[in-house]
Ligand SMILES: O=C(O)CCC(=O)C(=O)O
């Protein structure tokens with residue numbers, strides 16, 4: 233079976249599973265269940281332990297002054313350092329109007345506040361371009377999969393041929409125009425960030441961007457209702473993102489945790505900021521210099537939480553391998569080069585936790601301790 237039919241097969245299998253009548257977590261919350269159903273309960277050794285109370289938080293990087301050569305240099309160093317140490321950073325003064333961020337959160341909330349029936353009618357889950365798209369639960373891969381305490385809405389934002397606007401929510405009526413605008417802004421921001429990230433590796437500022445002229449931008453809105461027993465579940469299971477770069481907008485409620493030095497750190501929301509993280513494919517391109525960090529979301533008892541996540545990936549036939557300028561005798565290529573599509577297949581079709589798919593590409597696993 234070639235990789236695209238394997239991908240389709242995996243998608244259809246997951247799609248079939250979704251036909252089983254399992255309540256979405258928003259419904260469980262509305263029904264005020266006191267105990268979470270068995271399919272959400274993690275084995276005791278996998279439950280989210282409290283993160284350490286250490287005074288270490290994600291770097292917050294101010295992008296103001298990028299046009300000034302000296303300031304640009306400082307920003308590039310900060311971004312490179314954060315990408316190496318954390319694989320995550322928060323940015324402020326990113327240039328996207330704060331009023332637009334508020335509108336994006338507003339239309340997303342409004343969609344999730346529609347009735348279950350209405351959400352399903354407007355955005356039924358369907359096998360999409362590379363994964364299931366629509367509104368529902370995701371990553372229900374087998375009967376043994378422990379489900380996450382999250383519902384989500386997934387669709388493409390760009391390019392034009394992938395976005396299928398007719399499948400985006402119709403209600404609220406400003407949803408589509410708001411996300412069209414946000415998508416344009418995010419693409420502009422990503423272009424800037426890829427330039428800075430390329431420079432941070434000592435590469436031509438256009439290097440990462442030229443990997444693909446027309447990348448795919450996908451949206452996932454995660455909606456985590458309050459959970460009666462948050463210590464027993466994952467909000468979203470530990471994973472690293474399988475893309476190049478991710479931009480996350482939070483709603484001010486804690487929940488995202490990042491793994492660094494074998495410990496979990498809570499990301500403290502910063503008003504007006506965006507959270508950026510390195511995806512697996514950029515870890516490959518940077519020959520392991522930038523880290524695609526494991527992260528997860530934890531549930532809580534009191535509040536709804538929403539995260540609005542944009543994933544940037546190259547198109548299917550783009551070959552992803554270490555940048556040639558980053559390879560020499562002292563730094564051999566760490567990963568096998570792989571087509572973006574094939575990586576997507578591996579990533580989507582396994583019941584993966586953590587960084588399994590990336591580790592599978594290591595050329596010499598014996599030499600690598602810290603993927
Ligand atoms: O909800 C969050 O903060 C994390 C979301 C996330 O990691 C994802 O959607 O890939």
Ligand SMILES: [Fe+2]
Pocket residue numbers: 471472473527
């Ligand atoms: Fe993620």
